[in-house]
Amino acid sequence: MDGATITQTEAESALLGRASAGDRAAFGELVRLHQAQVRMQLRRLTKGDIALADDLAQEAFVQAWRHIAGFRGTARFSTWLYRIAYHQFLMHQRSHPVQQTLPDTWDIAASEVDNVLRLDIEEAVKRLPEMERIAIVHCFQMDLSHEEAAAVLGLPLGTLKSHVARGKARLRTWLAAWQAGEQK
Amino acid sequence: MTPIKPEMATDEALDAMLHATAGPFDLADDGFSQIVMAQVYNSPLPSVPAAQALAVAQQRLARQRRQSRWTLGGAVVGTLIALGLMQLSGGESLGSWQGWGMTVLVLVGTSGLLAAVMLKGEWR
Numbered sequence: 001m002d003g004a005t006i007t008q009t010e011a012e013s014a015l016l017g018r019a020s021a022g023d024r025a026a027f028g029e030l031v032r033l034h035q036a037q038v039r040m041q042l043r044r045l046t047k048g049d050i051a052l053a054d055d056l057a058q059e060a061f062v063q064a065w066r067h068i069a070g071f072r073g074t075a076r077f078s079t080w081l082y083r084i085a086y087h088q089f090l091m092h093q094r095s096h097p098v099q100q101t102l103p104d105t106w107d108i109a110a111s112e113v114d115n116v117l118r119l120d121i122e123e124a125v126k127r128l129p130e131m132e133r134i135a136i137v138h139c140f141q142m143d144l145s146h147e148e149a150a151a152v153l154g155l156p157l158g159t160l161k162s163h164v165a166r167g168k169a170r171l172r173t174w175l176a177a178w179q180a181g182e183q184k
Numbered sequence: 185m186t187p188i189k190p191e192m193a194t195d196e197a198l199d200a201m202l203h204a205t206a207g208p209f210d211l212a213d214d215g216f217s218q219i220v221m222a223q224v225y226n227s228p229l230p231s232v233p234a235a236q237a238l239a240v241a242q243q244r245l246a247r248q249r250r251q252s253r254w255t256l257g258g259a260v261v262g263t264l265i266a267l268g269l270m271q272l273s274g275g276e277s278l279g280s281w282q283g284w285g286m287t288v289l290v291l292v293g294t295s296g297l298l299a300a301v302m303l304k305g306e307w308r
Contacts, residue, residue, distance in 0.1 A: 040207065058223065
């Protein structure tokens with residue numbers, strides 16, 4: 001850990017202490033420090049719906065303010081924020097359920113295949129089944145450790161790893177199918 | 185935007201490829217924080233941790249005392265019932281040597297139970 005990181009963590013701890021005591025300006029600093037990560041997490045979760053992601057991020061920060069006294073410091077503040085943001089996303093999903101049309105097994109004979117596999121890896125991730133996508137987003141695209149991602153998603157570590165493994169296997173299958181299609 | 189290539193189908197390459205899609209985490213604020221803070225200024229102050237911790241501790245203590253009272257009461261009533269049953273059964277009575285032995289045994293057992301309950305109830 002370099003000096004800059006240590007300083008930032010100490011500064012963040014001081015801000016957290018002040019914010020917990022009701023200092024709104026200190027909380028404002030925390031919002032500015034973490035807004036990019038939380039908004040990016042929600043953009044990933046909402047598959048790039050920027051307006052929705054920002055609405056959910058705003059609500060997440062307001063919830064964080066209301067419950068900041070409950071932050072015990074046992075995890076990183078960013079992990080705690082990610083968890084609140086994920087909860088906001090889940091609440092939105094429950095009130096606006098989306099039917100996932102992608103089958104669990106990929107039919108390489110389907111006409112869609114060529115189109116899909118020409119898309120970039122991010123598009124492929126978006127097409128994964130929901131929990132596999134969410135697990136891969138947090139472990140790879142949010143750069144969290146498996147332990148942190150499990151804490152954010154409220155899943156046992158083993159379950160999270162299973163989702164990641166299944167998602168990666170599915171991505172590999174799609175890539176192999178695409179490769180086979182290319183060689184024909 | 186990175187197109188998928190066949191060589192990415194290996195595990196390490198796929199991991200690297202997925203990690204490469206991380207971020208960006210330097211998203212411009214674009215007034216986001218201001219909108220959030222406007223809502224925060226309209227929200228009530230969060231509860232103070234010390235007051236919250238005190239309330240939790242008081243609730244825990246009250247619960248422990250309640251449990252202790254019920255357990256002590258249960259032990260005393262149980263002892264009285266055991267002694268009463270001994271008298272009613274006619275096999276042993278407080279007037280006989282075995283009856284007194286049983287009584288002492290029950291009382292010693294009850295005392296041990298009460299001591300354990302008080303220790304657990306008050307200091308755990």
